[in-house]
Amino acid sequence: KSVKICVxxxxxxEGLCYPIEEIISGCKKHRIPVLVDEAHGAHLILNRDGPKSSLALGADVxxxxxxxxxxxxxxxxxxxxxxHSILSPEQEERILWYLKSLQTSSPSYVLMASIDHMLEIVENEGFRKMEALVDLLNAFYQNVMNLNSIKVHRFDQMDPTKIILFVPNAYYESGIWDGRILAQKLRDEHMIEAEYDSKSIVLLMTSICTTSEDIIKLGEALHILDRENMSTMENKLSAGKGVNYKRIYDQISEEDTYVYSAFATIYMKKEEVDVAKSVGFISAAYVIPYPPGIPILVPGERIKGQTTELFPESLVKIQIVKEDKINEI
Ligand SMILES: Cc1ncc(COP(=O)(O)O)c(C=O)c1O
Structure with missing residues (x-):
């Protein structure tokens, strides 16, 4: 009863959606109005096959x-x-009161004309342009599916107009390649400006104004950068710099290392040893460098020499399961 509104x-x-319809109908059952910040979704209405705008799914505001x-x-x-809003007239009035208080009393005709122009585009060619964009993007996603050092991840409920590039763990962690470098190369070498970049991802935006030339250019740029990065990586590894995660993971098998489930180690006695002396012991700890937050070692796993090569330098001590020492693996 104390819930006034769900925001x-x-x-x-990043374009990720979720089953908002279920949340809205749950709220409606309890007469709780739903306000959605759909700042990144004004175009959803144009894509008949993509995630729907919350306005069409029962949101009130x-x-x-x-x-x-x-x-x-x-x-x-x-x-x-x-x-179909369930807001009471008083609630609606209050929202309008706040708008009046916060907005200028001199609306901009330039901005209103810009909205009119956008609505004209939407009315006349919006659906056709969106359909063409989605076709282009589907071809693009196929084209870049098999790159090595750049991954284009798709999620179930995702707005297809947002492109999320991931730099896979192996390349990122080896210090050769990351999202920031990728965004910089896209800008400097291919004149493609990312919307956002971090160490692990690059976010690109497309819209109904994106052309087929733009998408083709992006696909070509990613192929060039992937090839370039793969050869830089091979050179660095052959010069002894960087860590090849794949090579190390290939040498570590579950049969070799699984001793106890992580759960079972909760009840075992533990002690700390120097990482340098930890090979052969059974780990009682997780080692999860962040980012990307993927475990290198889990409790119950026998520590192999190769595994310790992946440890961050800052890790000097590690917790192990007590009284279980073997001499050599
Ligand atoms: C989720 C979300 N809501 C609202 C805003 C702000 O929108 P506006 O540019 O209309 O002020 C942003 C970003 O700027 C946003 O990411």
Whole structure:
């Protein structure tokens, strides 16, 4: 009874969606109005096969930033009241009161004209342009599926117009390649500007104004950078720099290393040893360098020399299961 409103962000900045319809209908059952920050989803309505706008899924109030994903000038965000809103007239009035208090009393005709122009594009060619974009993107995703040092991940409920490039663990951790370098190379060498980059991901945006030339150029650039990076990596590894995760993982098998389940080690006695002397013992700890947050070692696993090669330099001591020492593996 104390819940006044449910506020959701959908899709996320990266284009990830989730079963918002279920959340909305759950709220409706309890007469809780739903407000959705759909800043990154003004274009969803145009994609018949992609995730739906929350406005079509029963949300009561939806805020969209046209300028983020549609051809409209910056500062053209819009607040929609659903026709089926369960807001009381008082609640609606209060929202409008806040808007009046916060907004300028001199609306910009330039910005309103920009919205009109966008709506004209949407009405006349929006669906056709989106369909063409989705076709281009499907071909693009096929084309870049088998790259080695750049992965283009797709998730079940994802806005296809957002492209998330991942730099896989092996390349990223070996210190040769990361998302920042990838974004910089896309900019400097291929004149492609990423929306966002971090060490592990690069986010690219497309829209109904993206052309087939743009998508082809991006595909070619990723193939060139992948080839270039693979040969840099091979050179560095042959010069003894960098860690080849794949080579090491290939030498470590579950039969070799699995002794106890992680759960079983909870009840065992433990002690700490120097990492340098830990080979042959059974780990009682996780080693999970972050990012990317993928375990290198788990409790119950026999520590092999190769595994310790992957440990971060800062790790000097490790917890092991007590009284279980073997001489050599
Ligand atoms: C989820 C989300 N909501 C709202 C905003 C702000 O939108 P606006 O540009 O319309 O102020 C942003 C980003 O800038 C955002 O990521």
């Amino acid at each position: 959701l962000t959908y899709p996320t900045y 939806v805020v969209q930033s046209f300028h983020k994903t549609m051809p409209a000038m910056t500062q053209t965000a819009c607040l929609h009241f659903s026709k």
